């Protein structure tokens with residue numbers, strides 16, 4: 001697909017994700033990690049305006065110079081911004097204003113995409129496309145949180161069906177031989193800076209499950225008192241369980257002696273065969289410890305992944321989010337994209353059913369703090 005068509009369909013898909021929303025759903029921010037849908041719509045547009053149109057297109061007039069303050073996420077280089085917790089307090093710009101902002105920026109980008117481009121500019125547009133794809137997944141996860149924490153449990157779309165993956169029902173462990181393996185991105189296509197540089201890692205022989213832990217299996221952990229036995233948990237994880245009164249994965253509700261969970265279709269009985277989802281790293285670790293097993297490292301995952309089906313849930317790994325040997329931050333504001341987050345987070349590998357089509361890679365490194373679970377996160381065991 002050429003970049004013109006790709007840009008157009010990307011921008012359309014973002015708006016399609018928001019189509020089932022009521023106007024009020026665009027505005028709220030129930031927790032700091034969840035951004036209002038209208039903020040995602042504006043911020044992804046701001047990215048193209050700030051990094052491509054303003055610096056590289058002569059005579060470009062910003063739609064509204066004040067938007068830089070509202071839609072800058074975390075780029076210190078670009079200046080002051082609304083603090084993250086206040087994103088849900090903005091009744092203006094309105095949703096209509098933001099859709100007009102999108103149109104203004106789209107017209108300008110499509111105009112430059114109709115002529116030959118400097119490689120620097122086309123690389124930035126490709127980065128902007130991958131950035132907006134990341135926000136498409138965040139739109140799904142944030143919309144789920146907003147609707148799933150409304151006491152009426154409104155459906156996002158009663159006909160919603162996730163993409164189906166060919167998965168296996170038998171639980172087998174795949175054995176990988178010890179040896180020296182190459183880790184990190186190789187090739188000519190796009191990757192984020194955190195997937196570089198490619199380097200060698202020595203792995204001891206290990207075994208990894210060919211499928212994710214199911215709801216039925218996780219329920220055994222719950223029923224065995226997993227959440228009330230400190231022995232399975234890290235000290236921090238145990239504090240989290242007690243302080244937050246955690247007794248089950250996010251979106252699970254115990255009603256009339258049965259477990260239900262909130263899905264995009266509304267509240268439904270737990271599907272026992274489906275993989276467990278919306279667990280934190282703390283829970284993934286505790287479950288593995290209760291089983292007498294462990295989580296894979298991100299290096300083990302990358303080496304073994306061609307042998308199993310992945311892409312249903314982001315998979316917690318035992319690896320801290322750290323720079324690879326030879327990792328370099330890009331100069332300027334774009335250098336703030338990944339590098340400054342390489343502290344106190346764990347790597348997740350794979351992709352989820354709400355990851356944008358074509359966005360995932362074997363070498364992709366996602367990362368979140370150990371207590372977070374509003375993303376589509378799951379568990380794969382290793383030993």
Ligand SMILES: [Fe+2]
Pocket residue numbers: 043073131135
């Ligand atoms: Fe962003």
